[in-house]
Amino acid sequence: xxRMEIRHATNTDHASIAKIIVPIFRAGETYTIEPEIxxxxxxxxxMAPDKTTFVAxxxxxxxxxxxxxxxxxxxxxxxxxxxxxxxxVATGRGIASAMCRxxxxxxxxxxFEAMQFNFVVGNNLSAIRLWKKFGFDVxxxxxxxxxxxxxxxxxxxxxYRAL
Amino acid sequence: xxRMEIRHATNTDHASIAKIIVPIFRAGETYTIEPEIxxxxxxxxxMAPDKTTFVAxxxxxxxxxxxxxxxxxxxxxxxxxxxxxxxxVATGRGIASAMCRxxxxxxxxxxFEAMQFNFVVGNNLSAIRLWKKFGFDVxxxxxxxxxxxxxxxxxxxxxYRAL
Numbered sequence: 001x002x003r004m005e006i007r008h009a010t011n012t013d014h015a016s017i018a019k020i021i022v023p024i025f026r027a028g029e030t031y032t033i034e035p036e037i038x039x040x041x042x043x044x045x046x047m048a049p050d051k052t053t054f055v056a057x058x059x060x061x062x063x064x065x066x067x068x069x070x071x072x073x074x075x076x077x078x079x080x081x082x083x084x085x086x087x088x089v090a091t092g093r094g095i096a097s098a099m100c101r102x103x104x105x106x107x108x109x110x111x112f113e114a115m116q117f118n119f120v121v122g123n124n125l126s127a128i129r130l131w132k133k134f135g136f137d138v139x140x141x142x143x144x145x146x147x148x149x150x151x152x153x154x155x156x157x158x159x160y161r162a163l
Numbered sequence: 164x165x166r167m168e169i170r171h172a173t174n175t176d177h178a179s180i181a182k183i184i185v186p187i188f189r190a191g192e193t194y195t196i197e198p199e200i201x202x203x204x205x206x207x208x209x210m211a212p213d214k215t216t217f218v219a220x221x222x223x224x225x226x227x228x229x230x231x232x233x234x235x236x237x238x239x240x241x242x243x244x245x246x247x248x249x250x251x252v253a254t255g256r257g258i259a260s261a262m263c264r265x266x267x268x269x270x271x272x273x274x275f276e277a278m279q280f281n282f283v284v285g286n287n288l289s290a291i292r293l294w295k296k297f298g299f300d301v302x303x304x305x306x307x308x309x310x311x312x313x314x315x316x317x318x319x320x321x322x323y324r325a326l
Contacts, residue, residue: 033237
């Protein structure tokens with residue numbers, strides 16, 4: 001069985017990354033991104049200049065991706081933000097966990113002092129469970145801040161942990 | 164005495180707006196913006212394409228400015244975000260209050276259903292008092308998320324109200 005490797009994303013990963021992130025944007029259930037975003041714009045968003053983007057692969061197959069960036073500039077630049085996505089065909093294989101563990105180490109090595117998730121959709125229970133397992137606290141609840149395509153208005157959570 | 168007027172900002176307002184916002188960015192006490200930001204970049208930020216920017220003037224003098232924008236895209240696009248700044252020489256004249264009242268009406272007319280302030284620096288007591296007066300609740304507290312130039316680490320608040 002092949003081991004998981006997490007490495008910096010490069011331009012040659014665009015197609016693999018798009019295959020993961022575009023369906024998740026299209027579903028419109030977890031990210032505050034226009035579901036109709038083009039593939040080009042989706043990649044431009046995920047690999048924007050202010051982000052450092054990684055991919056998780058098993059063998060030759062890219063099955064997850066995440067980015068890390070400063071959540072704010074100036075007096076807020078010691079806190080980072082991440083976005084994670086796992087291929088819909090690869091859930092339950094520990095990819096999100098491995099990426100979160102990796103991200104916490106990368107964040108520390110970059111000198112960040114805390115990590116914040118700005119908008120965790122309240123009915124995304126598997127994500128909330130995972131972030132709590134990794135030491136994140138719910139520090140904010142945004143009432144009815146997300147319009148879920150199936151469930152309608154749901155709260156969004158702000159989650160935070162020191163590093 | 165001249166009445167206050169609040170109107171859409173235009174390109175001819177750049178110098179007046181810069182005179183208000185650049186010193187506040189330089190101080191680095193209330194916005195998570197690089198204090199050394201150039202005047203050009205400050206204007207580009209404050210009048211970015213995704214923002215609608217207003218100025219408050221008394222007679223010919225622009226004494227305040229604010230922007231309104233969608234806080235998120237996709238399923239979060241019914242919540243708006245604003246940034247407000249009052250000229251340092253004009254505090255205590257009701258300019259921030261007038262802009263907030265104006266913004267709440269603009270937000271409703273644009274179809275937004277809630278307004279969120281993502282990062283209110285915890286020692287900015289006059290701002291917190293004002294937003295509470297206008298019906299905003301503290302829905303989140305980001306521990307030590309701001310490094311204040313004089314006071315060091317302080318919490319930041321997330322404030323929110325339905326419209």
